[in-house]
Amino acid sequence: MRRSWPHVRAGLVALAILVGLIDGCPIPPAKSVSPEWSDDVKAWARTRRIVMTPFKPLGELLRLRQTWKLFPTAKLRQHRMWVEARKTGTKDDWQLLYRPHDPDHELHADRIEYRRLRGVWNPGTKGTRSGYGPFVEWLAGEIFEERADVDRVRVRMEKIVIEPDAGGFVPSGTFELEKTQGRARWERRREKETGAAAGAAGGSR
Amino acid sequence: MKAQLARLWRAWVELLDRRESPTSLVLVRVLVAAAVLGDLLQAWLHDVIVAVWAPPPHGTGYASIWDRNPPFMVRWFGAGVDTAELVFWIAVVAAALLMIGAATRASAIVLALMLAQLGHMAPEGDRGIDFLLRTAVAILAFSSCHARWSVDAWLRRRVFKRPFAELVPAWPRYLLFAQVVWMYFSAGHNKGDKAWGPLGGFSALANILSDPHFARFDGSWIPYAIPVLAVGTAATILFEWSSPLMPILTWWHRTPERPGRLRRIANRLRLRWAWIATGVIFHIGIAVTMRLGVFPWGMLALYPVLFHPDEIDRAVGWLRARLGRSAAALLLLFAACGGSEPQPPAEPAHREHASAHGDHRFEKAEDWAAQFDAPSRAAWQKPDEVVGLLALAPGMTVVDVGAGTGYFLARLSAAVGPNGRVVATDIEPDMVRYMTERAAREKLGNVSAVVAPTDDVGVVPGSADRALVVDVWHHIEKRDQYAARLARALRPGGAVVIVDFTLESRRGPPRDHRLAPDTVMAELRAGGFAVELATESLPDQYVVVGRLPARGR
Numbered sequence: 001m002r003r004s005w006p007h008v009r010a011g012l013v014a015l016a017i018l019v020g021l022i023d024g025c026p027i028p029p030a031k032s033v034s035p036e037w038s039d040d041v042k043a044w045a046r047t048r049r050i051v052m053t054p055f056k057p058l059g060e061l062l063r064l065r066q067t068w069k070l071f072p073t074a075k076l077r078q079h080r081m082w083v084e085a086r087k088t089g090t091k092d093d094w095q096l097l098y099r100p101h102d103p104d105h106e107l108h109a110d111r112i113e114y115r116r117l118r119g120v121w122n123p124g125t126k127g128t129r130s131g132y133g134p135f136v137e138w139l140a141g142e143i144f145e146e147r148a149d150v151d152r153v154r155v156r157m158e159k160i161v162i163e164p165d166a167g168g169f170v171p172s173g174t175f176e177l178e179k180t181q182g183r184a185r186w187e188r189r190r191e192k193e194t195g196a197a198a199g200a201a202g203g204s205r
Numbered sequence: 206m207k208a209q210l211a212r213l214w215r216a217w218v219e220l221l222d223r224r225e226s227p228t229s230l231v232l233v234r235v236l237v238a239a240a241v242l243g244d245l246l247q248a249w250l251h252d253v254i255v256a257v258w259a260p261p262p263h264g265t266g267y268a269s270i271w272d273r274n275p276p277f278m279v280r281w282f283g284a285g286v287d288t289a290e291l292v293f294w295i296a297v298v299a300a301a302l303l304m305i306g307a308a309t310r311a312s313a314i315v316l317a318l319m320l321a322q323l324g325h326m327a328p329e330g331d332r333g334i335d336f337l338l339r340t341a342v343a344i345l346a347f348s349s350c351h352a353r354w355s356v357d358a359w360l361r362r363r364v365f366k367r368p369f370a371e372l373v374p375a376w377p378r379y380l381l382f383a384q385v386v387w388m389y390f391s392a393g394h395n396k397g398d399k400a401w402g403p404l405g406g407f408s409a410l411a412n413i414l415s416d417p418h419f420a421r422f423d424g425s426w427i428p429y430a431i432p433v434l435a436v437g438t439a440a441t442i443l444f445e446w447s448s449p450l451m452p453i454l455t456w457w458h459r460t461p462e463r464p465g466r467l468r469r470i471a472n473r474l475r476l477r478w479a480w481i482a483t484g485v486i487f488h489i490g491i492a493v494t495m496r497l498g499v500f501p502w503g504m505l506a507l508y509p510v511l512f513h514p515d516e517i518d519r520a521v522g523w524l525r526a527r528l529g530r531s532a533a534a535l536l537l538l539f540a541a542c543g544g545s546e547p548q549p550p551a552e553p554a555h556r557e558h559a560s561a562h563g564d565h566r567f568e569k570a571e572d573w574a575a576q577f578d579a580p581s582r583a584a585w586q587k588p589d590e591v592v593g594l595l596a597l598a599p600g601m602t603v604v605d606v607g608a609g610t611g612y613f614l615a616r617l618s619a620a621v622g623p624n625g626r627v628v629a630t631d632i633e634p635d636m637v638r639y640m641t642e643r644a645a646r647e648k649l650g651n652v653s654a655v656v657a658p659t660d661d662v663g664v665v666p667g668s669a670d671r672a673l674v675v676d677v678w679h680h681i682e683k684r685d686q687y688a689a690r691l692a693r694a695l696r697p698g699g700a701v702v703i704v705d706f707t708l709e710s711r712r713g714p715p716r717d718h719r720l721a722p723d724t725v726m727a728e729l730r731a732g733g734f735a736v737e738l739a740t741e742s743l744p745d746q747y748v749v750v751g752r753l754p755a756r757g758r
Contacts, residue, residue, distance in 0.1 A: 009221055026395065068392045111256065114248060115330070115332065117256060117330060131265040135265045164415045193262075
């Protein structure tokens with residue numbers, strides 16, 4: 001074994017590199033492939049899936065992959081997030097609480113901008129991610145805890161156009177991807193959880 | 206074809222069987238663990254552990270994936286706030302242990318697993334840098350990144366009295382190197398947006414820096430910097446696409462003596478350094494201008510793998526010589542190169558003959574040979590001058606004490622001629638095996654190599670005319686006694702030449718391991734020698750010559 005170990009190790013390292021390269025080899029999205037190449041691309045994708053099958057459990061266990069994307073796109077149409085809260089008892093008195101690069105409105109800026117949390121709310125090229133709803137729910141809860149004078153929290157994305165020549169971006173004044181959370185719903189949920197927790201504690205005794 | 210494949214395979218096996226100083230891996234271990242730890246602690250400081258990793262309604266965790274295939278910690282402990290916090294804190298503890306090198310392999314495995322669990326629990330917050338650092342931690346788990354500057358190394362040395370080998374397997378560094386190269390190349394070919402190319406006017410960096418979600422500053426400065434940012438965009442693309450050249454550039458850099466016009470040009474233009482410098486500037490630029498969290502620092506944490514450990518050791522030695530130990534340590538905050546004990550810069554000079562010391566292990570002489578016998582050594586070791594000080598004559602017997610890989614053998618052999626004898630001694634059997642093979646290869650018929658422990662000169666008393674002790678004396682523990690043994694080994698009129706590092710030298714062992722010439726002279730005197738400090742021109746070393754009386758003592 002001692003004599004053959006260098007060969008075994010060399011084989012394992014070669015295998016690791018080969019599997020990594022196969023995993024990371026780019027496959028163009030179907031819509032960008034011309035029809036005459038479409039079958040080849042599909043065949044390659046199928047082959048890769050089959051080849052990678054034995055390594056899938058390890059890849060999932062350690063959550064590894066070899067496709068790397070560092071700012072693959074640098075689109076001109078982007079968003080700027082607004083976090084607002086409505087004064088209790090009003091119909092439309094929204095106060096701006098947070099907006100990036102707005103020193104007058106930076107409630108929870110450190111938390112919201114923590115990179116992992118930004119990964120949840122920052123819209124990608126395909127729109128919001130699935131964590132966006134829970135993010136709004138969580139953020140609203142934090143705001144309701146601190147501000148007794150608000151009854152509704154709204155998070156929405158302002159459409160902006162990137163214009164470096166003009167000093168950054170130009171806001172459009174139009175919004176999309178709006179989500180709101182009301183205090184009443186948040187309180188109901190909190191009461192339910194408090195009750196459940198008390199029940200569990202009682203049960204354990 | 207078959208023979209060619211077999212040759213290629215042998216070369217591959219030999220490449221992955223190489224050993225080297227652990228400095229690069231140690232540095233990566235400390236920096237990667239520090240980057241992970243810093244990133245996790247930031248979540249704690251901002252009080253977003255639950256927000257990021259707990260499932261709704263407490264946090265933003267991606268619960269739907271748990272329904273299909275929950276991560277094992279969720280299967281075991283259930284989906285909730287407690288599990289999120291448990292996994293988070295296990296990861297923090299593992300990262301801290303990895304950083305200080307305590308139970309290093311276990312810490313690395315646990316950290317990789319827990320980071321993966323956190324990634325499964327919050328996949329949208331698990332970005333490319335997390336995948337990269339996780340991969341690095343997994344590779345480090347199989348490496349000897351704890352061979353220095355670690356609790357493990359300290360325990361092995363002080364408690365178990367079984368210190369780590371000085372050289373460790375190099376393949377984990379090669380694998381990390383390949384990972385960095387592939388990561389950049391993959392990032393390059395995944396940049397599909399035309400803003401990254403000439404059709405989009407190389408406007409990508411200007412666009413990204415104008416995005417309020419990522420930019421650190423408002424964009425008022427951007428109109429003035431657009432040409433610079435366009436150059437930066439082009440440089441980024443060139444940098445990423447050219448990354449597969451890095452292994453070649455590194456190989457050329459390590460083998461400048463080989464022929465080849467491209468090698469010469471690349472080395473003259475310092476293309477390898479230009480690539481590394483571009484990467485460093487690129488990531489520091491990102492850290493200054495964008496809010497990407499741990500990304501730039503995590504990337505830079507892997508950069509030590511791009512350097513051969515000797516390069517880092519030399520850099521640390523250079524800094525120490527100019528700034529003093531503490532200032533250099535401060536400057537290289539994470540410079541693990543000092544080792545778990547104060548280590549010298551890993552100069553070939555220090556390692557040469559160091560196996561005379563019982564603490565050192567030199568298991569693979571071939572790995573050391575590249576360093577010990579480097580052509581550059583002649584510039585400061587001045588072997589011809591050293592051999593000249595021995596005043597050898599044909600027919601004499603000379604002992605090379607702690608000869609290592611046999612750097613002096615050819616010169617000594619020539620000086621004593623076919624009727625003379627050269628006895629090369631070393632404590633390490635593999636060094637002796639190497640010297641025996643070397644003598645045969647270089648047709649040095651009058652050379653023999655023998656294993657000799659630290660309390661034995663390795664020759665019959667009264668059988669040698671000269672003894673040469675280069676870079677070894679400071680390793681010997683009971684030097685007075687050894688000097689007396691040397692005197693017994695020599696014939697009347699015999700002489701010993703001791704070469705060692707000056708206290709001020711920029712090379713050599715740590716300063717507290719060095720010996721003043723006066724000390725060496727006193728020790729030789731105690732052994733019965735008449736001593737003098739030789740006049741020589743070695744830049745970093747002194748030479749003490751001890752002579753025995755011509756008619757016995």
